[in-house]
Amino acid sequence: MLKRSLNITFFITVGVSLIVFIYLIFLGYDEIKTLKDIVKIVSSILFPIPILFFTRFIVIEHFLPENTDEYKAKHQKSATKFLVVSIIVTVVLIQLLEAITNKKLENALVLAHLINSTTISSYVFNFLLYNNLKANGILSGVLLALAVHIFFLSA
Amino acid sequence: MNLFKTSGDQSNANKRDMLFSFQTIIVAGLLTFTTIAFFFYNDLSIVKGIKVVFAPFLSVVPLLFVLSILRDLRKGFVEGNYTKQEIVKFCVITLGITLAFTGVTFLLSKIEALEILLAGIIAILSIVFFLRSKIKDILGMSIVTGIAEGIIVYMIFLF
Numbered sequence: 023m024l025k026r027s028l029n030i031t032f033f034i035t036v037g038v039s040l041i042v043f044i045y046l047i048f049l050g051y052d053e054i055k056t057l058k059d060i061v062k063i064v065s066s067i068l069f070p071i072p073i074l075f076f077t078r079f080i081v082i083e084h085f086l087p088e089n090t091d092e093y094k095a096k097h098q099k100s101a102t103k104f105l106v107v108s109i110i111v112t113v114v115l116i117q118l119l120e121a122i123t124n125k126k127l128e129n130a131l132v133l134a135h136l137i138n139s140t141t142i143s144s145y146v147f148n149f150l151l152y153n154n155l156k157a158n159g160i161l162s163g164v165l166l167a168l169a170v171h172i173f174f175l176s177a
Numbered sequence: 178m179n180l181f182k183t184s185g186d187q188s189n190a191n192k193r194d195m196l197f198s199f200q201t202i203i204v205a206g207l208l209t210f211t212t213i214a215f216f217f218y219n220d221l222s223i224v225k226g227i228k229v230v231f232a233p234f235l236s237v238v239p240l241l242f243v244l245s246i247l248r249d250l251r252k253g254f255v256e257g258n259y260t261k262q263e264i265v266k267f268c269v270i271t272l273g274i275t276l277a278f279t280g281v282t283f284l285l286s287k288i289e290a291l292e293i294l295l296a297g298i299i300a301i302l303s304i305v306f307f308l309r310s311k312i313k314d315i316l317g318m319s320i321v322t323g324i325a326e327g328i329i330v331y332m333i334f335l336f
Contacts, residue, residue: 058336061214065332072203072325076271079196079318080264132333 032149035162039142042169046138049172050131066132070140074147094155101159108163109170116171128176134168141165193254197318201309204325205302211328212298214336215286232292236300240307247311254313263315271319271326278327283335 053059120126127134145161148154259267281301288294305324308317 057214057217061210061218061332061336064210065329065336068203068207069326069329069333072200072322072329075196075200075203076318076322079193079200079315080259080267136333 032146035145035165036142038169039138039145039165042138042165042172043135045172046131046134049128053131062132063135066135067139069136070143074143078147078151097155101155104156104159105163105166108160109167112164112167113171113175116167117175126176127171134172137164137168141168189256190254193318194313197254197309197313197321200318200321200325201305204305204321204328207325207328208298208302208305211282211285211332212295214332215294216291218336219286219289228292229295232296233299235296236303240303244307244310254315259315267315267319270316271323274320274323275326275330278324279331279335280327282328282331286331286336 047054047063050059054063116127141161141164145158145165148157148161285294285297288297301324305321308320312320
């Protein structure tokens with residue numbers, strides 16, 4: 023089961039998240055002055071984990087699709103659609119939020135850390151336990167959108 | 178990684194038990210982290226050394242007493258699914274406890290004395306271990322999750 027789950031896509035997605043994380047740290051390096059900032063970053067990374075355990079606790083039997091070729095073929099299209107839609111929606115949403123609050127995401131790095139860690143832990147969880155292709159698409163989309171926003175759209 | 182490897186040949190109750198243990202470990206780690214953060218941030222100095230040594234006993238002794246006289250309160254984890262109504266109910270409970278513990282952590286941050294802070298945190302830890310050993314149920318899980326999230330929410334947004 024483990025062997026099947028951990029393929030190259032998994033490592034690349036986790037890698038993207040890691041790069042975003044390092045870049046975020048790098049961006050906010052000047053602002054990390056006191057212990058308080060470190061506490062905030064660590065907490066925002068830890069934030070999704072208890073929720074994930076709780077969710078897993080409740081939905082112990084739901085959607086456990088077998089990762090067969092039929093399943094893949096059946097869900098390819100919808101998963102790709104979800105990926106594209108969630109990239110666009112997330113990018114637009116972040117832009118909108120920045121426009122409304124008149125603030126850059128770079129100035130609220132805790133929020134960026136929060137999005138990053140929540141997405142990647144849900145992704146890892148989904149990949150290892152459920153392998154639900156649609157959820158996989160959405161989560162990859164959000165992660166990609168965050169990466170695109172941080173690397174390209176915020177000059 | 179063991180969780181993922183062996184999850185195929187285990188009953189759901191066992192899996193739930195394991196998740197509950199993980200959650201407890203996380204909360205214990207978080208509380209340690211909180212203690213360290215408060216110590217450093219508030220510049221609390223360990224002057225009253227003897228008092229600090231005795232502070233944990235304040236809450237550990239009652240815990241041991243309660244654990245020794247109480248029988249198990251719940252039957253343990255159920256094998257099957259929870260109903261929708263139960264899920265909603267326990268999510269609301271979790272949310273409530275999260276809010277409550279955001280407040281509790283806020284109060285903890287107001288405490289100036291090291292020994293009282295330590296006693297408070299150990300008291301929360303005792304509650305968690307009490308839940309772990311006696312209320313093995315979805316109720317225990319939602320309370321433990323609520324405690325963890327409450328502390329984290331305070332640390333991110335209010336600290």
